[in-house]
């Protein structure tokens with residue numbers, strides 16, 4: 001396998017670096033909404049938001065390798081995300097490109113790319129998270145409309161979103177488990193939708209419960225055929241889990257962890273002279289390298305025309321297996337300072353959620369065991 005990039009790909013990397021040098025807001029401004037809006041406007045001029053989407057869909061027409069390089073360089077520079085609508089760009093847009101009608105693409109993609117819409121995702125329901133195919137929210141057809149009744153939970157950003165990418169049941173589970181699921185695109189200001197906040201462990205409002213009572217949704221807002229929502233959601237989840245360039249983000253976290261180890265002490269000596277700390281950091285380094293290589297392996301498959309699939313679970317799993325131990329080590333290095341507020345203190349709480357969102361580690365293990373390694377079902 002050749003890991004080297006082509007000269008024109010290296011030239012693109014230099015172009016991205018020059019752009020970052022010229023335009024990236026200073027670190028202390030990277031949370032400021034105005035700086036982020038200005039940054040996104042510059043990215044949009046470059047067509048780097050939705051960069052690998054086809055040009056005819058409003059994307060940048062970049063290759064997957066260029067997209068990889070772009071994300072890698074952005075992560076290296078600790079730049080804000082590419083575009084403001086994380087869920088819209090990461091999985092709703094790709095699902096629209098793959099399954100949407102021409103009319104749906106014209107209607108949704110331009111405003112998504114321009115950051116004029118914000119998407120949330122309606123999969124989980126009370127008591128139904130991992131076993132998504134058991135979802136119970138119903139959509140009953142009445143003429144040109146579906147009438148939706150039910151409840152979603154853990155719906156990130158539902159209180160701010162303009163649209164929900166939503167999985168509903170159009171046929172009873174007893175009749176068709178996977179074939180009874182349909183994907184609907186529902187405006188969040190529809191009559192009959194009620195959003196209630198769920199405060200997080202960190203006191204942040206990100207999660208919600210969303211109630212649907214006789215919500216009327218035009219059939220034109222169905223993505224894919226009726227009963228084919230499972231196919232749509234599997235592709236969307238593979239995109240959610242893919243994170244090809246996430247290894248670079250993890251490398252930056254590891255650098256911060258090493259820096260913390262250098263300025264911390266254990267038993268009056270530098271923490272970096274403690275062999276247990278060094279071994280732990282070495283283990284993280286090896287896992288992050290494995291993540292990067294696995295990301296490149298997935299990328300190679302996509303370059304051969306295969307969409308992201310079950311293999312994306314490997315990096316999702318590896319990332320989860322790194323984040324919590326890394327933040328635990330950081331907290332132990334911080335000692336009594338761990339009670340104060342700071343990056344690692346926040347991440348040690350936030351990582352638990354990140355690990356669960358998009359499918360828990362057990363679920364990733366099941367996918368890897370059963371669908372990649374061909375082991376018997378549990």
Ligand SMILES: Cc1cc2nc3c(=O)[nH]c(=O)nc-3n(C[C@H](O)[C@H](O)[C@H](O)COP(=O)(O)OP(=O)(O)OC[C@H]3O[C@@H](n4cnc5c(N)ncnc54)[C@H](O)[C@@H]3O)c2cc1C
Nearest residue numbers: 121122123124128129130154155156353356357358360362
């Ligand atoms: C940060 C974050 C953001 C989220 N955002 C959204 C969102 O925007 N939209 C949305 O719809 N959902 C969202 N979720 C919900 C998320 O998808 C679910 O929490 C997740 O799928 C797990 O489902 P659950 O919470 O019902 O846990 P459960 O499915 O009840 O799992 C509980 C435990 O049982 C284990 N388990 C379950 N089934 C099996 C099995 N077959 N084999 C082995 N172990 C198993 C799990 O690994 C876990 O440890 C979010 C969650 C988090 C934490």
